[in-house]
């Protein structure tokens with residue numbers, strides 16, 4: 256088997272084909288752009304290769320007005336094959352317009368889906384053949400015509416008439432035919448025009464359709480994206496709604512549990528829409544009232560002003576604030592008078608109208624009642640102040656300005672309306688009282704306690720007067736004292752009475768002292784004699800008499816001391832001494848007389864004070880003797896003396912019955928004795944009073960700590976560097 260010869264490449268094939276004798280060209284597009292034309296075709300057209308790429312009309316302008324350009328367009332559009340033979344065409348060859356005759360074929364070459372991809376144009380110049388044939392035809396025709404002429408001539412006469420008639424008919428038919436042809440041509444032209452217009456329209460419609468399709472597809476894409484967005488928005492929205500519902504639930508719970516009473520009234524019928532727990536509590540109702548008319552839920556409201564106010568708020572849209580308004584509310588069938596602060600707040604609905612009212616209420620019954628009570632107490636206080644001729648004052652501690660009643664200024668010898676300031680009070684006070692009073696005021700301010708002081712003042716006219724004052728500080732919210740409130744009374748008369756009484760007691764005590772001293776001396780002599788005589792009965796009796804005399808002397812001395820004290824006749828004579836040694840001395844004395852108690856004193860380092868030794872000794876004795884007096888036998892009495900800060904503190908503790916709290920502050924007052932003690936315990940309530948006076952004159956402090964049925968501890972302190 257011989258090997259197959261090599262195949263030509265497409266370009267060579269085209270080159271070879273371009274040399275075929277048959278004129279061949281390829282056109283594309285409706286305007287029959289020349290893609291390819293072989294030499295034979297170029298020859299026919301009388302053109303060179305410059306025409307390649309041009310439209311048929313541009314390449315061969317002479318074809319304008321001939322049917323070929325339109326034929327190409329039709330073939331392109333409709334995918335047809337148009338062919339013709341001996342078809343005349345006018346071409347411009349060498350600048351001369353000439354008619355040639357062709358056999359030709361315009362064949363639409365279609366792709367797989369039937370769309371025209373190009374037009375294969377083949378043509379054969381048959382001008383020679385055609386002209387020859389025409390000449391032959393004409394020659395033949397001429398011979399035949401001659402023959403026929405003879406025959407016709409023969410028949411001429413015969414058919415002259417017929418001919419004439421036929422000629423007429425022919426003439427008429429010819430005219431008709433001509434007319435028909437003309438109208439047919441114009442119809443054809445119109446048809447072509449219409450086809451062209453339609454085609455153009457369809458083309459434009461197609462273009463528009465294409466654009467619209469593109470737009471629709473873009474819109475579809477956008478729609479899809481929007482749909483996605485919408486779905487995510489929907490999800491978010493669902494979440495938001497859920498959160499909103501949660502929030503609303505929370506809000507409702509908050510309102511329900513709010514510490515103030517809240518409710519919403521809806522419409523003119525005042526339907527209770529949402530009353531919280533606090534509101535229901537105020538009304539003494541349950542949730543059953545919800546949805547009911549206010550006056551149906553609380554019939555007692557009908558006669559009260561609230562309905563009218565609520566309607567006014569609905570009509571005007573102006574909120575209403577009620578302050579300490581009285582309302583009668585029925586509880587368990589009993590009408591109660593209560594007071595409320597409240598707000599009726601109009602709620603504007605979507606139509607910009609007041610559709611509901613928000614009601615917020617706080618009950619202030621307690622405050623109003625308290626205020627009423629306070630004002631009543633104030634009235635009573637004022638009556639008491641007036642009745643007791645008491646002076647009352649209020650001092651602004653920052654500015655020193657004073658507010659006071661008339662009695663107060665009178666007490667200081669001022670005329671009504673005369674100016675008076677805080678400093679004037681101290682000015683009027685005798686100098687020896689000033690420091691002490693200032694100190695008492697300072698302590699009261701610091702401890703939030705009431706101070707009590709008695710002092711003498713000198714009036715502008717020079718006369719002396721006694722004042723008894725009680726005072727207490729008032730504080731701001733930070734606990735800083737801002738005011739001092741005082742109640743004063745003039746006690747000049749009382750003091751004069753006391754003085755007279757003291758003078759009398761002093762005189763009596765003094766008078767009693769002389770016979771008592773001689774009686775004691777006699778008893779002592781008798782005692783001595785009885786011992787000598789060994790008269791044991793007399794000795795014991797006289798011993799007892801001597802003890803009683805000692806007690807009596809002690810009592811009389813106390814009275815004498817009180818009277819001296821009050822007349823200012825007690826003098827403090829200070830010296831340095833060791834307090835501990837003094838206490839030890841007292842303890843030893845007591846051990847002899849009061850041997851049924853165990854008295855313990857743990858002596859430490861010496862504690863040297865500068866004080867009146869005798870008088871301090873008197874205080875220690877008094878503490879110990881009270882401890883012995885007010886605690887059961889065989890119990891323990893403990894004494895201590897120690898330095899605390901800048902003071903020496905002496906304490907005496909017993910295991911006695913103790914003292915009630917209400918009594919502790921008063922023990923140091925003159926003649927004060929605890930009420931419920933057995934009558935077997937004698938005393939006048941002077942001892943502790945004297946102690947307090949002595950300690951006070953040393954600028955010290957005296958106080959007691961006690962627990963009922965456990966025991967008491969009495970303390971006094973003395974300044975170490977007086």
Ligand code: ADP
Nearest residue numbers: 881882885928929938939940941942943944967
């Ligand atoms: P007197 O003892 O003479 O009554 P005081 O002035 O010494 O007067 O005491 C006043 C009151 O204080 C006493 O009547 C007593 O009720 C109470 N008292 C004093 N010391 C003690 C104490 N150690 N224990 C219990 N009560 C006491």
